[in-house]
Amino acid sequence: ILNVEQSPQSLHVQEGDSTNFTCSFPSSNFYALHWYRWETAKSPEALFVMTLNGDEKKKGRISATLNTKEGYSYLYIKGSQPEDSATYLCAFHGGGADGLTFGKGTHLIIQP
Amino acid sequence: NAGVTQTPKFQVLKTGQSMTLQCAQDMNHEYMSWYRQDPGMGLRLIHYSVGAGITDQGEVPNGYNVSRSTTEDFPLRLLSAAPSQTSVYFCASSYSGQGLARNEQFFGPGTRLTVL
Numbered sequence: 001i002l003n004v005e006q007s008p009q010s011l012h013v014q015e016g017d018s019t020n021f022t023c024s025f026p027s028s029n030f031y032a033l034h035w036y037r038w039e040t041a042k043s044p045e046a047l048f049v050m051t052l053n054g055d056e057k058k059k060g061r062i063s064a065t066l067n068t069k070e071g072y073s074y075l076y077i078k079g080s081q082p083e084d085s086a087t088y089l090c091a092f093h094g095g096g097a098d099g100l101t102f103g104k105g106t107h108l109i110i111q112p
Numbered sequence: 113n114a115g116v117t118q119t120p121k122f123q124v125l126k127t128g129q130s131m132t133l134q135c136a137q138d139m140n141h142e143y144m145s146w147y148r149q150d151p152g153m154g155l156r157l158i159h160y161s162v163g164a165g166i167t168d169q170g171e172v173p174n175g176y177n178v179s180r181s182t183t184e185d186f187p188l189r190l191l192s193a194a195p196s197q198t199s200v201y202f203c204a205s206s207y208s209g210q211g212l213a214r215n216e217q218f219f220g221p222g223t224r225l226t227v228l
Contacts (some may be wrong), residue, residue, distance in 0.1 A: 032213040043116075043202065044155075046216030089155070093213030099145050099170055100213060104154035 002026055004092045006103035013080045013110055020076040021106040023090030027071035031095035035064055035075055038087040038105070047075075047088075080110045113138050116220035118203050124226045125193040133188040133223050135203030142208040144186040145217070148172065148199040155202065161186055162208065193227045200224050 005024040013019045025033065032051050036044040048057040053068040061078045077084055087107045091100035119134045137144065145160035157170030161180040175197060177189040186205075190197060201224075204217040 034213075034216065036217075043219035043221055044217075045219070049214055049216050051214055091155075095213070099157045099160045100217070101157075101171075102147075102155040104152065 002092060002094060002101040004090065004101050004103040006088075006090055006106050008106060009104070010107040011109070013077075013108065015080060015082060015110055015112050017080055018076065018078045019080055019108070020074050021088065021108075023073045023075070023092075023103055025071050025073075025090070025092040026094060027069060029094040030068040030071075030092075032093040033066055033068075033073050034091040034093075034100060035073070036089040036091065038089055040086075044089060075106075077108075080108075082110050082112055084108060085110045115139065116203055116205055116218050118201075118220035118223050120223060121221065122224050124228065125190070126228055127194060129190075129193050131190050131193065133190075133201055133203075133225070135186045135188065135220060136184050137186075137203075137205040137218070138184065139205065139207070139218065140183060141205035141218070142183070143215075143217075144180065144203065144205045145170070146176070146178065146186070146188045147202045147204065148197075149202060149222075150199050158188065158201075190225075195227045198225060198227045 035047040038044040048064045050066040055066040063076045066073045087105040089105045091102045116137045142163045146158040147155040159178040161167045203220040206215045206217045
């Protein structure tokens with residue numbers, strides 16, 4: 001079983017502030033790292049799929065970086081809005097025949 | 113496109129009963145998978161399939177059976193339900209081009225199952 005850790009577990013942020021959180025994964029046998037956004041009562045939706053060391057991806061106010069050598073990825077949200085409140089999941093794939101291994105998520109609450 | 117659909121949305125079973133959770137996708141995705149989501153545990157892979165006729169076990173396969181007779185459908189069968197199988201079940205699919213894990217997964221709306 002692969003160890004994919006996300007921190008912090010939960011986070012309260014004031015509206016307008018920027019924030020970031022971490023996903024740690026095994027640094028050996030890296031193949032891909034996914035980020036998903038999961039709103040309450042909905043299904044997870046993909047934000048980014050990252051495959052190369054040093055990758056930086058951006059979607060609106062949300063961006064992510066990837067360091068495969070040290071085994072971590074950061075997700076950044078700039079100028080948080082109430083609609084950013086959700087659980088953010090990362091998922092690691094080590095290139096084997098099986099599927100993604102998900103972290104437990106960071107639960108983000110944006111306070112007006 | 114309907115995307116990934118799951119039925120039923122909610123189900124209550126008694127211990128020992130069997131049932132099938134349905135999952136279908138209309139995006140012609142080769143890869144399909146089933147996850148369960150439990151409080152404090154994140155999403156855990158139950159079974160997956162890389163194409164019609166091919167299935168394999170994930171992290172927590174015990175007590176579940178799958179088949180993939182068509183590209184579109186990937187049903188999950190509970191053989192003899194146990195209270196430990198109370199969970200929310202998500203089906204997901206993805207395109208396999210450029211490597212299986214390098215494409216985003218599309219999730220269904222989930223099935224909330226309670227086993228009494």
